[in-house]
Amino acid sequence: MAENKRQSPGAKGSQGSSGTTSGPGMATAMVPLETALSGAIGARVRIVTNAPTSSTYEGTLFTACPITNLVAINTNPAPSTADPKQAQNGDYHVIPVSRIQSFQLLALASNSSDSPSFTDAQPPIQPLDARALKSREIKAVGEAIDREARRGKGVTREAQDIFDAFSRTMPARWDGSNIIVADAVTIGSPYRSDDCRPLVEGDTAALARVRKVLDMERKKIEFRNASATIGSTSTFSRDQRKGG
DSSP states (O other): OGGGOOOOTTOOSSTTOSOOOSSTTOOOOOOOHHHHHHTTTTSEEEEEEOSSSOOEEEEEEEEEETTTTEEEEEOSOOOOTTOTTSOOOOOEEEEEGGGEEEEEEEEOOTTTTSOOOGGGOSSOOOOOOHHHHHHHHHHHHHHHHHHHHTSOSSOOHHHHHHHHHHHHHSOEEEETTEEEETTTEEEOTTOOGGGEEESSTTOHHHHHHHHHHHHHHHHHHHHHHHHHHHHHHHHHHHHHHHHO
């Protein structure tokens, strides 16, 4: 932060000046640049950056962030004085505070005599619906937890495909590497009909239903795998012919 002391609002000229004015009749004072920038939000300013890419920016100081040590300046013309509440078009430039060589206050913010208020910000800042945001957060977290619960740990792609197929039509959950379907049947690795067991002894109806669905899903998976293999072989053969 260059010893936390650089030119104050209105500083114009070479770096290291002991004090300069910010306008006709204004007192001179040397204050930390960060403090000066924070107090000038909304004002018209001129900022000159350091070499090797020295540039001059003139416009409305949009923000000065003490956490990131960045400032944003809107170089578009300010709204007409006849309608100060008119929205200002934006052409924003983000500048690190460490690159600022000098900073000059050209005109005070239109609401400088009052306490800063979000209602006077340009462009306008709309209030956030905190309840709606909280509801979205809770929903997103719940969906993330649900997705994680549906992802098998240490299982094969085929096992995950079988689980996903069951979960589309029946309640399904993981119990280690076993798939529990409808809290009635467990399917163990390698997830074939013979690996199905009823959770309640004698529940043959649930067992038969799950085995039937499992056989159908395994056939679909085998068909997809075979189609993918044929497609890859065909592509490889075409490439060989082209190469030959």
